[in-house]
Amino acid sequence: MKTAILLENVTKAYKGKRAVDGLSLSVEAGTVLALLGPNGAGKTTTISMILGLQQPTSGTVKLLGGDPRDPRIKSRIGAMLQDVSVIDNLKVGETIDLFRSYYAHPLPLEQLLLISGLESAKDKMATSLSGGQQRRLGFALAAASDPEILFLDEPTVGMDVTSRQLFWDTIRAMAARGKTVVLTTHYLEEADSLADRILVINQGKIIADGTPSEIKANATGRVISFTAGASVTTESLLSLPGVADLEWNGRRVKLYSGDTDRLIRVLIESRVDMRDIEIQSGGLEDAFQSLVQNAAVS
Amino acid sequence: MNTTMKATMAQCNAELLRTVRNRRFVFFSVIMPVAFFFIFSSTAGNDVKVDNVDWVPYYLMSMTVYGVVGASLTSFAQRLSRERAQGWVRLLRLTPLPSWSYVLSKLVAQGIINLLIILVVFMAGGIGKHIDLPASVWLESGLWIWIGGFSFMALGSLIGSMRNPDAVQLLALIVYMSLSIVGGLWFPTSSMSGALQTISKFTPTYRLGQGAWNLIGGGSIDWNGLLILAAYVLVFMVISAYIMKKQEAV
Structure with a gap:
């Protein structure tokens, strides 16, 4: 070529x-x-x-x-x-x-x-x-x-x-x-x-x-989203290991993470007040988000 | 080479279309000079003289110069700034069109436009007011205004180098009107105060008018005036080249 x-x-x-x-x-x-x-x-x-x-x-x-x-x-x-x-x-x-x-x-x-x-x-x-x-x-x-x-x-x-x-x-x-x-x-x-x-x-x-x-496939753009209870704050979520970034939409929160399997365990063990949990492997948009964010962190 | 010739002609053609469709151009360069000529040549008697030249042909020259200057300052400057503001020039840099072809087409188009203005105003005045001048004087004064008129392209491109087309429009109008008035195109300089007359002598508008008034009064080519006009061209071009270079650097 x-x-x-x-x-x-x-x-x-x-x-x-x-x-x-x-x-x-x-x-x-x-x-x-x-x-x-x-x-x-x-x-x-x-x-x-x-x-x-x-x-x-x-x-x-x-x-x-x-x-x-x-x-x-x-x-x-x-x-x-x-x-x-x-x-x-x-x-x-x-x-x-x-x-x-x-x-x-x-x-x-x-x-x-x-x-x-x-x-x-x-x-x-x-x-x-x-x-x-x-x-x-x-x-x-x-x-x-x-x-x-x-x-x-x-x-x-x-x-x-x-x-x-x-x-x-x-x-x-x-x-x-x-x-x-x-x-x-x-x-x-x-x-x-x-x-x-x-x-x-x-x-x-x-x-x-x-x-x-x-x-x-390569991007670590995986997302856990849930409706958070009143006790949940941005600071408390960001302090958890494995949370790259988060996004609020009303009481609905999206957590970006490289390893959602581990993060979901952490969330449950930390007794975070969550309802209607969803786990997405992420489209290109999420992949893009996480790529840009990871690059900014490193 | 063939493509470049074709492109230059198409470019030239587009300039002419844009000019003729521009209402400002039609108003300032055709309607206003002709109307002013008929109004102010009628108010004074036929035997009034200015600087030993008959008023009616004198004022015809003034108005022709006024129209030619307006074409460069209002419509040419405006076309340039619009092109630059809208990213057209930037886009042209991505085409194989050489920059000399762009410049040449602008010059040729402006030459044709100025020639048309001269012909229209001369014919309107010459026929409408029965101005009796030898053919050689018509030709010489027309050529003088035509060639000298190019110097206002340099001033037009200086004003047009500003990026904001609205500011260009306003500035062009202010410069156009003040140069026309101070340069004695609206009213002869001999009706002005002494100080203003001295300033007037240095304006490019006066110099372009003076050459034509001189010719119809039986004088010969005003080489001094031509030199001053050439000096103006040099100054305007140097400044506008500097401004454009500064803008490119960003």
Whole structure:
């Protein structure tokens, strides 16, 4: 397989603080890669460096085997950034056509309108579109070059459920055609259902890397939840061995733990006032939570 | 190379569309100069002279300059700041479009826009008020305003380098109005106080107007004025390049 993206020991520091810290990564062509992490984890900075918008403080970045700033490389990629990229006083169709003119072999306008679900909005002013529609226009622009690698920074923020569904279908179709897709997301469901490979980033470092099922299996994201009696406090629960973190929802409490089997024994032995006990092996969301929390503790 | 040419033309075409659809542009650069011209050329008699030049053609030149300056300060500056605020410029950096093509398309589009303004205002005034000037003087003064008009693109890009489009709109309007008034485009500088006249001589608007007034009064090309305009271009470009570089660094 060909390597689409290669990062070697990449660091980006702002005023002494490391947004990205010694990150190495190799992505094979044809992969759908999701970068997952809390706000400020370094996802956007990483993407910006892969795209050549920012230069790493140290380390090397190779995109399609070359320098991301090389126009020949740029003509083979497409990107949707977090900014809403519409231009004033141009219609949707005109905006897409303008973008198509930048490439030697663009996709046809009709196809771009179709995959972004904007056929009926073609003659509307781009600035008059709703937030979700503007995001979809951004996607049409990213796809205009029929790119080998598509970068999507938080693509579905602001999209409604239907838009998101259409969007996911489009990404899957592109992946099926052998395109490489790199996306950052807050929606774990999105990463879970789209990606072949998930990279969990926190504080500028990779803390987990694998397929969605590997991430779920390896992570210590197990949860015990119960309705707590009046005597139960945050302090008393956190003092128990094996409680990584907890979350209240009314009197309902969720305990995150690496070993729920041991924790349930501890809870019972400590005579904690509990009703309606549930033990979950954890979805990706819980896996993600516990990964980020464990990384923060260690 | 073929793709780049095609992209430059498409880019240029988009600029023209955006400008013509901008109501501010139509108002400040076309309607207002023509209306002002007819109002203030009618209130004064036909034989009034300013600095030994007939008032009616004098004021036509003033208003043409006013329209051209407005196109750069209100609509061009606004287009720039909108592009920057909305992340468009950032997105363009990810495309193979070379930056020279982006700059060239802006220059060409502004050149076409300014030329159209000059033609429209000249025709409205020339025909509407039967201004009788030799063809060579029409051509020379038109060319003077057209070429000198590019210097206001530099000022427009300086104002447009600010990120907040609302602030840009307000600032552009303030700069536009004060430069037009102090530069003697609304009322001739000879009607101003001595101190204001001295200040006026240093404004780029006065310099652009002066070159045209001079030509219709039978004078030759004002090289001094051209030099001052060129100096302004240099200063505006250096400052805006500095600001943009600072913003990139973040």
